[in-house]
Amino acid sequence: MIEELRFGGVSVPAHAFFVGLGVVLASVVFVLEARRRGALREESLVAVTGALVGGAVGMRLSGWAEHLDPALNPGIVEAWMFGARSILGGLTGAYVGVLVAKRLIGYRERTGDLFAPAVAIGMAVGRLGCFLTEAPGRPTALPWGVHAPATVPECPGCLAGQAMHPSFLYEVVFQLAAFGALLWARGRVDRPGELFTLYLGAYAVFRFLVEFTRANETVWLDLTRPQWFLMPGLALLAVRLTYGYRKGFYDRLLPGRGERPLLTGVRLSPAGEEDR
């Protein structure tokens, strides 16, 4: 647990430092991706504004709906002031924020593909801050388990003397792999928005699984709150990805399907879709 980083004589909160570094890197990747796609324009900036404002609101207010029983939840002011900084709440808020911002300016083009690699690299860096400042995970006997140093007394959820899963490092590895995969796939997925859908699907599955190594409280059936939150999202994403798979949106990512011959009586429309 390293609460603060020291640069010369200046101490900086470790969590905020890595989150800030992640935001900067994500901004750079977003600009590069927007330039590559010819979308470096004002409407994209509006979408970024929506994402940041929505993300900031979402990450704080997620604590407002922490319990199914409303009586157990904090008030909106209390959730705002003292609520957790939830990544899932932030991502959901950012998604809604982009939709609202685009609706306000009447912008109809999909922008998710611009955000996908930026979010992946930003979260990879930001999670380093979580690893340094939060309880790393559940106990494990695996050789890469990490110990909380006894010199750091303030580690809620840490188990003294016991190795724990470095669950945030698992996520760092996943996000870096996702970033590489997105760079590889971006030239193979032509349909706007599908790259973002693929990233969301992959992250939702990963996050559901990695929760089994996290130190979060289990609330029902040995599942944590994020896992219950992800349940309906996973179902929706499964339906959406199945639809995309059947429509052939991901054919060029899949060996054997990319060279799928046209069926007899099938012709290509100008948009590249099959007309029967």
Next chain:
Amino acid sequence: MSTPPEPPERPQDPRPGDPPPPPNQPPPPNQPPPPNQPPPPHQPPPPGQAQGGAPAPGGPYGPGGGSGPGGPYGPGGGAPYAWPPPPARQENTTGVVVALTFAGVVLEVIVNAVLAVATLAAADGLGSHKELAVVGGAVILAAIVFGGGTLLIRHRQPWSRGLGLGLMIGWALVTILSAGFCTGVNTSLYTNGGL
């Protein structure tokens, strides 16, 4: 801020295999116009040039099309068959908007810091209800950022749009990255007895 309108479709664009244009249409673009006549309107290339072959050179609105994979009715590639009409020339203000966005972020941080000092000063006089000062400060800051930002954006000038967006981005970044000053997210401030 508005999205440029989509170019209208050209239902009269010829397709491969269509009969040649009637004589009262302007000549194809590879023939010089007769003297004392205005240049012909923007026309697609003739079918023979559009089907397959070498990639077309870049035009004034972007690079030319590359060699495509080929469809069921012959080789693909070449230039897109129907070029959209040239869009109306618009002044590019993105640079101004982006520059003023950064200025807006800095402005928000300054406003935030000033309001934080005012909030702390106000909290001193509130006895046991110091959190009211924080809530008040957060509400005032949100009103300045989102009310003022919205007004600036609606002003429709490039500088004002950038400044308005920058104010909102600055508020979000401060909320995400820091203890919050006056965005109301001041956990460490309260727990350390700052108020």
